[in-house]
Amino acid sequence: MPLLLFFLLLSFLHHPLLSSSYPFDVSYYIDCGGSTNITDSFNTTWLADRYYTGGSVALVSEPLHFSHPQEKTLRYFPLSSGKKNCYTVPLPNGRYYFRTFTVYDNFDGKSHSPSFEVSVEGTWVNSWRSPWQEPLARDGAYSDLFAYVTDGHADLCFYSIATDPPVIGSLQINQIDPQSYDAASIGQDYILVNYGRLTSGSQQWGPGFTNDTDLFGRSWQSDSEFQSTSSSPLKKISAIKPITGADTAPNYFPAKLYETAVTTSGGGNEVVDYALPVDAKLDYLLVFHFAEIDTSVTKAGQRMFDVVVNGKNVNRIDIFKEVGSFVAYTWQYTVKNLSYTMLTVKLVSAIGSPLICGLENYALVPADLSTVPDQVVAMRALKESLRVPDRMGWNGDPCAPTSWDAWEGVTCHPSKDEKALVISQM
Structure with a gap:
């Protein structure tokens, strides 16, 4: 059995997220710095460290x-490993969710x-x-994003500042799913970097x-720490019936996301x-994620609210009218082209109380230019034939990102x- 297939199967067999109806089944869980495969408390198998260039x-x-x-x-990358180091993971071309700790x-x-x-x-x-x-x-942090892979391997690279x-x-x-998150309109020339995924x-x-x-x-992170002090008094509500319309292509948003919501406590002029x-x-x-889970709302027009982003009214929402x-x-x-370092989102009552189940915020980072594929292949072959030492930092794309030094x-x-x-020139 090819090693790649073995590693993928090993990951799949212990991967609790996979569903027989979910058609995208490539996944890697790599324990950076780990010497053996491990299984965490959620029954996910993490593979021993691999696919790194040095460190x-x-x-x-x-x-x-x-x-x-x-x-x-x-895994850390001292300067003796070069200014630029990478994880280069073999993958079929497609769209991927990357998360690092x-x-x-x-x-x-x-x-x-x-x-x-990074x-x-x-x-x-x-x-x-x-x-x-x-x-x-002390505690660390998780970061995640969505990106396309078009050359048969994913490059996650690190660039040292000074000697760190x-x-x-x-x-x-x-x-x-390659069509998720409005790919048809946004295209493949952007990486979606998570700036907040709230439940x-x-x-x-x-x-x-x-x-x-x-x-x-x-x-999904609790929205409580992102609620502004200018919000009206809020209350939590939970669904008493199953949610339909979730876990469907292309975004596969889970039903659990729509089983809870926050709304205002009433009293007029209400704002989330x-x-x-x-x-x-x-x-x-x-x-924005919504579901009308309040049984007192039984027809269109009973709950209507405006979505105001950075002071601009961008839409009026009537959940029941849209989907029941x-x-x-x-x-x-x-x-x-946001010119501020704070993005404000308000749900302002028009009729009844505003309600929301979740909110995601992604920076649309334009994909940088990359080196023409033939030259990448040639340079990597040259690196191997010349046995270029690690300290030269010949890893990842020879020329990209353009804000970093080339090889x-x-x-x-x-x-x-x-x-x-x-x-x-060389």
């Missing part, structure tokens, strides 16, 4: 502080959290700058946190108000049509 392994300084075994081990926890005893940058498929997606806030440095060693605790990759009226749930299923592998931290100069995709009761309903809106000794420039990068 060293370590343990967090306080292993008992972490709940899951894959959070206790690390990153933590410092003073694993090296230096009390200096590192500065570094890219996926040659596009910058995240920066870590020292010093990290103390809860983040990038670090990663775990890597999860799940294949998803209303519930605590955090989803893979890695509870036994609840999300076929994409998404976890969220404040979402963001980075400026990017577009953001907002995905106990049926999942989603609506999305794109905020263009040492390599000069790149855009192609004539400006749709790719070409190597012009």
